[in-house]
Amino acid sequence: MMKRVMILALVLLLVGLCVGPLTVAAAGFPERPVTYSVPWPPGGQSDVEARRQQPMLEKILGVKVIVQYKPGGGGSLGWSELIKQKPDGYFICGINIPHIVLQPLARGDAGYKTEQLWPISLFQATPIGLAIMKDAPFKTLEDLIAHAKKNPGAITCGGSGTWSGHHIAHLQFQKLTGVTMTYVPHKGAAPQVAAFLGGHVKAIWGNSNDLVTHKERIRVLAFGTTKRFPHFPDTPTFKELGVDLLASIDRGVAAPPGTPAKIIKVLEKAFLKITGDPKVQDQMLKEGFVTLQMGSKESKTYIAEKVKVYQPIVKEFKK
Amino acid sequence: MLNADLIIGIVSLVIAVTAWVPTRGLTLLGGVFVDYTLIVLASLSVVIVIKGIAKPEKLRFFESVVERNNILIGLAMLLVYLVFMPKVGFLPASYLMYAAFNWYLSEDRMKTKNIIISVLVSLVVVTGFYLVFRNVLGVPLPKGSWFD
Amino acid sequence: MFEAAFLGLAKVFQLGNFFCLVIGVIFGIVIGALPGLTATMGLALLIPFTFTMTPAMGLIMLGGIYVGAMYGDAIPAVLINTPGTPAAIATTFDGFPLAQKGMAQHGLVAAALASAYGSLLANIVLATSAPPLAEASLKFGPPEYFWLGIFGLTIIATLAVGSLVKGLLAGALGLLLSTIGIAPIGGDIRLTFGYTELQGGVELIVALIGFFCLPEILSSFIAKRQATYSAEKIIPRFSVVREVIISLLKMPVLMLRSSAIGTIIGIAPGAGGNIASLVSYNEAVRWDKNPKEFGKGTIKGVAASEAANSAMAPGSLVPLLTLGIPGSPPAAVILGALMLHGMRPGHELFSTHATTTFAFIMSMLLAAGLVTVIGSFGSFLYPRILNIPARHLAPGIIFMTILGSYSIRNNILDVWIMFLFGVIGFISNKLKFHPAPIVLGLILGPYVEEGLVQSVLCGRAGGSILAYMFLRPISLVLIALCILSALWPLYASWRSKGKIGEKIL
Numbered sequence: 001m002m003k004r005v006m007i008l009a010l011v012l013l014l015v016g017l018c019v020g021p022l023t024v025a026a027a028g029f030p031e032r033p034v035t036y037s038v039p040w041p042p043g044g045q046s047d048v049e050a051r052r053q054q055p056m057l058e059k060i061l062g063v064k065v066i067v068q069y070k071p072g073g074g075g076s077l078g079w080s081e082l083i084k085q086k087p088d089g090y091f092i093c094g095i096n097i098p099h100i101v102l103q104p105l106a107r108g109d110a111g112y113k114t115e116q117l118w119p120i121s122l123f124q125a126t127p128i129g130l131a132i133m134k135d136a137p138f139k140t141l142e143d144l145i146a147h148a149k150k151n152p153g154a155i156t157c158g159g160s161g162t163w164s165g166h167h168i169a170h171l172q173f174q175k176l177t178g179v180t181m182t183y184v185p186h187k188g189a190a191p192q193v194a195a196f197l198g199g200h201v202k203a204i205w206g207n208s209n210d211l212v213t214h215k216e217r218i219r220v221l222a223f224g225t226t227k228r229f230p231h232f233p234d235t236p237t238f239k240e241l242g243v244d245l246l247a248s249i250d251r252g253v254a255a256p257p258g259t260p261a262k263i264i265k266v267l268e269k270a271f272l273k274i275t276g277d278p279k280v281q282d283q284m285l286k287e288g289f290v291t292l293q294m295g296s297k298e299s300k301t302y303i304a305e306k307v308k309v310y311q312p313i314v315k316e317f318k319k
Numbered sequence: 320m321l322n323a324d325l326i327i328g329i330v331s332l333v334i335a336v337t338a339w340v341p342t343r344g345l346t347l348l349g350g351v352f353v354d355y356t357l358i359v360l361a362s363l364s365v366v367i368v369i370k371g372i373a374k375p376e377k378l379r380f381f382e383s384v385v386e387r388n389n390i391l392i393g394l395a396m397l398l399v400y401l402v403f404m405p406k407v408g409f410l411p412a413s414y415l416m417y418a419a420f421n422w423y424l425s426e427d428r429m430k431t432k433n434i435i436i437s438v439l440v441s442l443v444v445v446t447g448f449y450l451v452f453r454n455v456l457g458v459p460l461p462k463g464s465w466f467d
Numbered sequence: 468m469f470e471a472a473f474l475g476l477a478k479v480f481q482l483g484n485f486f487c488l489v490i491g492v493i494f495g496i497v498i499g500a501l502p503g504l505t506a507t508m509g510l511a512l513l514i515p516f517t518f519t520m521t522p523a524m525g526l527i528m529l530g531g532i533y534v535g536a537m538y539g540d541a542i543p544a545v546l547i548n549t550p551g552t553p554a555a556i557a558t559t560f561d562g563f564p565l566a567q568k569g570m571a572q573h574g575l576v577a578a579a580l581a582s583a584y585g586s587l588l589a590n591i592v593l594a595t596s597a598p599p600l601a602e603a604s605l606k607f608g609p610p611e612y613f614w615l616g617i618f619g620l621t622i623i624a625t626l627a628v629g630s631l632v633k634g635l636l637a638g639a640l641g642l643l644l645s646t647i648g649i650a651p652i653g654g655d656i657r658l659t660f661g662y663t664e665l666q667g668g669v670e671l672i673v674a675l676i677g678f679f680c681l682p683e684i685l686s687s688f689i690a691k692r693q694a695t696y697s698a699e700k701i702i703p704r705f706s707v708v709r710e711v712i713i714s715l716l717k718m719p720v721l722m723l724r725s726s727a728i729g730t731i732i733g734i735a736p737g738a739g740g741n742i743a744s745l746v747s748y749n750e751a752v753r754w755d756k757n758p759k760e761f762g763k764g765t766i767k768g769v770a771a772s773e774a775a776n777s778a779m780a781p782g783s784l785v786p787l788l789t790l791g792i793p794g795s796p797p798a799a800v801i802l803g804a805l806m807l808h809g810m811r812p813g814h815e816l817f818s819t820h821a822t823t824t825f826a827f828i829m830s831m832l833l834a835a836g837l838v839t840v841i842g843s844f845g846s847f848l849y850p851r852i853l854n855i856p857a858r859h860l861a862p863g864i865i866f867m868t869i870l871g872s873y874s875i876r877n878n879i880l881d882v883w884i885m886f887l888f889g890v891i892g893f894i895s896n897k898l899k900f901h902p903a904p905i906v907l908g909l910i911l912g913p914y915v916e917e918g919l920v921q922s923v924l925c926g927r928a929g930g931s932i933l934a935y936m937f938l939r940p941i942s943l944v945l946i947a948l949c950i951l952s953a954l955w956p957l958y959a960s961w962r963s964k965g966k967i968g969e970k971i972l
Contacts, residue, residue: 047511048806153928197790331640378898420861
């Protein structure tokens with residue numbers, strides 16, 4: 001009888017010794033400050049989001065969160081750094097879709113591969129809309145398409161960056177409607193908007209928040225969303241008008257490849273808690289963004305889908 | 320005695336050629352500016368080379384052997400510092416670098432007093448700068464230091 | 468508007484706000500004075516602290532930092548030939564020679580006063596005429612930026628001491644350097660030779676430290692074993708402050724013109740404040756009766772440069788506050804701060820949040836005054852740094868610049884680039900090939916390229932590329948300026964009755 005009790009106790013002890021460290025490891029994370037790397041220069045939207053999340057993350061995780069910058073290459077320097085970090089959860093990096101999908105496809109060697117960035121959560125979507133000035137000669141998307149068909153290449157569309165969300169939207173649009181327009185890339189959202197407002201480009205593939213800021217002066221022809229964008233209730237989606245185009249720039253965070261699932265879960269929960277907060281959702285909406293509440297698995301699937309959609313387009317248009 | 324113009328012209332020409340080769344596969348829009356710049360660079364280099372041959376102005380690079388040695392030693396110290404920094408650690412390497420330069424630039428190197436001053440000042444200055452940059456200003460610094 | 472301005476001013480004087488302003492200015496001066504740390508980074512570092520503050524307090528502090536940094540960057544420019552931020556490049560041209568002549572205090576006081584003057588003027592413009600100016604700034608399109616870049620390149624004529632062709636060659640090298648990285652249009656990876664780290668391109672401030680600071684240390688201390696940075700011992704005197712004030716009062720045209728140039732360049736979104744000081748310096752040389760004085764240590768050079776770069780700061784806020792388009796990287800950070808506090812740029816800022824907005828503007832006006840005071844008093848302290856023996860100072864500067872170079876992009880590659888450019892700069896100087904135009908090419912390359920390629924795209928869409936690039940009103944003005952500026956050296960040497968070919972080759 002005693003022998004059985006002893007064996008039982010021994011087994012329990014062994015099980016406890018095996019399971020214990022695991023729970024301690026997960027329960028122990030995080031114990032040190034976490035570094036949140038922003039692969040852009042300070043002041044950009046990704047920085048604003050990181051700063052918005054910083055105090056909330058610190059409260060939820062119970063440790064300091066250090067925001068640091070690693071700009072360059074349109075984000076590629078930050079992401080190539082991320083994949084080299086220790087996968088212990090103490091270094092996370094902001095990610096942008098479609099950048100992390102398009103850069104490896106378009107550049108050959110971007111310093112990282114899309115699959116190497118293990119997403120924790122996607123928290124913000126910036127739908128892209130095609131807009132023209134209020135005093136432009138066309139009033140609807142059909143007008144624009146008709147005009148473009150008659151004058152191929154005449155309509156200039158401003159966008160931010162090459163092989164970026166705007167560029168891909170432009171290419172997809174051309175393919176779906178059969179028109180040719182001229183894409184004029186700029187160094188960022190601010191120059192893009194300035195060029196559009198100044199009349200230097202006739203149309204703009206604009207970020208939703210910029211479109212909201214200049215609502216009064218512009219007319220948005222369509223949005224690349226599944227549902228109509230709340231700030232522009234009268235503006236149809238591309239899908240409604242028969243153009244199967246979904247266009248947005250999404251922001252999230254990722255961890256280095258090989259990060260244990262338990263640690264990702266802790267971080268994922270923290271970010272989902274932030275985006276679940278109605279105050280945050282209100283703020284984002286007011287500024288012209290859409291809150292996303294995608295966890296790690298959902299994000300991974302989303303990104304993989306995007307890869308499938310963009311791969312043929314990049315191949316076709318990369319000369 | 321060096322023909323400065325000739326050297327400048329030839330080096331610039333080499334740079335132009337070195338940049339020409341890998342940029343042949345660029346897209347039209349990505350490459351147009353590079354092409355124009357390379358053409359301007361190459362043309363001006365040729366002009367300078369011609370001037371160097373036609374009207375050579377010779378100059379001395381180092382005014383003395385002492386100067387040359389000083390520079391080479393100084394550059395060597397910096398190079399060693401940069402190469403070994405990631406391996407030895409940022410802070411230890413910096414202590415060594417500062418102390419080395421301090422001692423090297425001192426008037427009477429053989430006096431023990433000077434060596435001690437070099438080490439002490441190094442500890443104070445490097446630690447001070449490091450703490451200010453890292454903790455007060457919150458700026459990221461290279462890894463590999465004991466404080467990490 | 469006056470009512471809002473008055474209310475805003477009152478707000479600044481509230482104890483907590485004023486305290487934050489002073490802290491901000493001091494912090495800004497320190498950040499500006501440390502090479503490698505830019506105003507942008509200083510602002511970004513302090514944004515988390517503004518979370519716990521009211522929007523007004525936070526913005527007041529940020530305004531103080533911006534103004535402080537635009538003066539602080541002159542300190543190392545004068546003392547160790549290293550611009551504290553790229554905006555102060557032109558300050559080194561006359562600032563450092565002043566220090567070498569033992570007149571460092573003159574340079575520092577001139578920098579403080581000129582900074583305050585430029586800041587003051589630009590803030591008045593910002594407060595009174597922001598909306599119409601912002602609208603006008605939108606008229607700057609791709610061809611205009613292209614011609615502005617070309618105009619900037621004609622400054623090489625002034626910078627090329629001795630040989631114009633060699634100056635142009637250096638400029639071309641700079642343009643080539645600027646192409647390293649990802650092509651802004653086309654997205655190609657250029658000249659990285661397989662190093663993915665180089666996809667970010669060459670960072671300007673790192674190149675500046677390399678070309679300006681290291682060669683000086685190498686040649687003075689290491690090569691010649693000079694005991695201190697300047698030949699004469701620096702003894703600050705109060706009479707210097709009076710002297711400088713009187714001198715500056717005697718050059719109202721220069722001060723006004725420099726401030727105007729800085730404000731205008733700041734307003735043009737994305738034109739980059741880095742060129743404000745260079746253009747202003749160039750114009751100061753062009754219109755002066757004794758242009759030969761420049762480059763050898765004259766207060767005029769320092770004043771022209773500093774007035775412009777300090778005026779650029781409020782100028783860059785013009786399109787920011789009215790249209791939400793930042794005119795410079797620090798303005799972009801301030802935009803982030805505005806967004807975080809829920810303040811949208813636009814007429815909302817001047818109506819609903821008018822008091823806070825004007826508190827922000829007024830705080831910068833006051834910051835200009837603080838800079839005058841702190842700068843003048845500081846001029847007694849900082850130059851003494853040059854009296855420290857080289858054995859302590861030189862490695863200290865090396866260490867500080869390494870810290871700065873690393874921290875700008877969190878990248879060890881930048882430290883290597885700094886070292887490499889330091890060596891190249893040293894060799895260039897020895898070969899009488901001055902590297903300043905290389906820096907100019909590096910700064911202007913992106914503008915010229917983007918302007919060129921975008922103009923090609925838009926011109927092609929509109930029918931005629933040439934018509935698009937040449938036949939626009941602002942472009943025509945800029946083209947005329949370019950031609951004038953390019954031919955000026957010929958005119959100047961004809962006027963001084965020298966041989967025309969002398970300074971060209």
